[in-house]
Amino acid sequence: MAMSASKFRTPGFPHSKFLQHSDHDWKFNNTYQYNLADSDCSKSESVVVESERLCQETHERIEKYKTQVERKFDQRIADVDYWRQEGDKYIAKLQDCLDKLAHLKTRLKKAEENCKEPILACKKAMMERDKRLGVDMVQDKPQMEIQKYHVFLEDVFTILDKTIQEVEDQMISDRAAKQRLLRDVTDKQAALEIDTHASSCRPENLASKAFKFDPQLMIPEKASLTLADWERTTRHNIEKAEREVKNSWDFIPRVEEILARTYSDLTRQRLTVINALNDRIKELFEAQKNLEQRLARIQKQVLDIENTILKLDQSMDRKYPSIELASNRMEGRRQRPRHELCRDMVDVELEEEVRNLSLTLHQLKKQKSEAQEMLRKLEQTRLALQKDIEIKKNSIYIDQEHCLNVFANVNHIHH
Numbered sequence: 001m002a003m004s005a006s007k008f009r010t011p012g013f014p015h016s017k018f019l020q021h022s023d024h025d026w027k028f029n030n031t032y033q034y035n036l037a038d039s040d041c042s043k044s045e046s047v048v049v050e051s052e053r054l055c056q057e058t059h060e061r062i063e064k065y066k067t068q069v070e071r072k073f074d075q076r077i078a079d080v081d082y083w084r085q086e087g088d089k090y091i092a093k094l095q096d097c098l099d100k101l102a103h104l105k106t107r108l109k110k111a112e113e114n115c116k117e118p119i120l121a122c123k124k125a126m127m128e129r130d131k132r133l134g135v136d137m138v139q140d141k142p143q144m145e146i147q148k149y150h151v152f153l154e155d156v157f158t159i160l161d162k163t164i165q166e167v168e169d170q171m172i173s174d175r176a177a178k179q180r181l182l183r184d185v186t187d188k189q190a191a192l193e194i195d196t197h198a199s200s201c202r203p204e205n206l207a208s209k210a211f212k213f214d215p216q217l218m219i220p221e222k223a224s225l226t227l228a229d230w231e232r233t234t235r236h237n238i239e240k241a242e243r244e245v246k247n248s249w250d251f252i253p254r255v256e257e258i259l260a261r262t263y264s265d266l267t268r269q270r271l272t273v274i275n276a277l278n279d280r281i282k283e284l285f286e287a288q289k290n291l292e293q294r295l296a297r298i299q300k301q302v303l304d305i306e307n308t309i310l311k312l313d314q315s316m317d318r319k320y321p322s323i324e325l326a327s328n329r330m331e332g333r334r335q336r337p338r339h340e341l342c343r344d345m346v347d348v349e350l351e352e353e354v355r356n357l358s359l360t361l362h363q364l365k366k367q368k369s370e371a372q373e374m375l376r377k378l379e380q381t382r383l384a385l386q387k388d389i390e391i392k393k394n395s396i397y398i399d400q401e402h403c404l405n406v407f408a409n410v411n412h413i414h415h
Helices: 023-129 141-200 227-333 345-408
Strands: none
Touching: 023 141, 023 227, 023 345, 141 227, 141 345, 227 345
């Protein structure tokens, strides 16, 4: 402590420039230094103890935080790896669905293509059956079954085309879900690599000289999600993929059922058409046979009637000489003289003979007219039968050679 020299000057002694402090100063200074040293030592000891405690405490705290960080890293890596594996699993499922749907689409397109030939066959058959003639131009069972077959084929074609569009829509949905999962899995794989590397890093003994902590690292990224948002987004992608997988698996048996049902129905209807045509051809053959039998009878009757007319002519020809003889006799007897010109029994018999002959000729002529009329009708019937037989032959040719062969060559394949 600095003090003025005049304050410690002793009266009666000469002043010395070397005696600047009193004994009291000296003692006070010593005491002050002792106390200061003791105080500093005490404080130093406290600082040492506190420093050791703080070093130990911070070491334990840092180790605790490091352990917690390592545990959080492990948990985070496990979580990310779990969702990555889930993503990979559903990517594989979606790919499997896409493969099956692509196969179904190919089968549907083949089934749709397979409908074109039967549709053309139906159109051709109906066009050929329009060439039937006369009464055979009838809306018979084959015609109705062919029309039904044609309508059914058109409906099946529409159903298959619509189903193909639905398959394509489902494939688009599956691809979109797969693409989302691929991005998510790729991001998670990158995050796993980053976190695995970060987790495996250990502190060096000394920080690099170039290291300088950036305070901006403490500010969260604006684009970063909360953990809840991250999990919600991840779950949403998985759930969306799960729904699309379920939709695909639900869709596949429905398409299989459509393919099986349409194949069964088309095959059955084709057989129905063929059976109807066969039955109709049998009916036509039977009708033709019956017509030909009746035509033979008609032709026989024509010959009989012609012979009858010839016999009637011959019979009339035989009657003319008799009536000529009777007429000549009657005319000759008109030349008898005077009283001999009397009406005797000869006149009566001659008149009766002429009347009988005239009546006979009249009956024969009438019978001939009836026979000629019958011959005309028989000729008309014969022509009608011949025409109808030709119509039946034409119908048989159309149904057998064109229609039946066309449908016999139609094949429905269970794609």
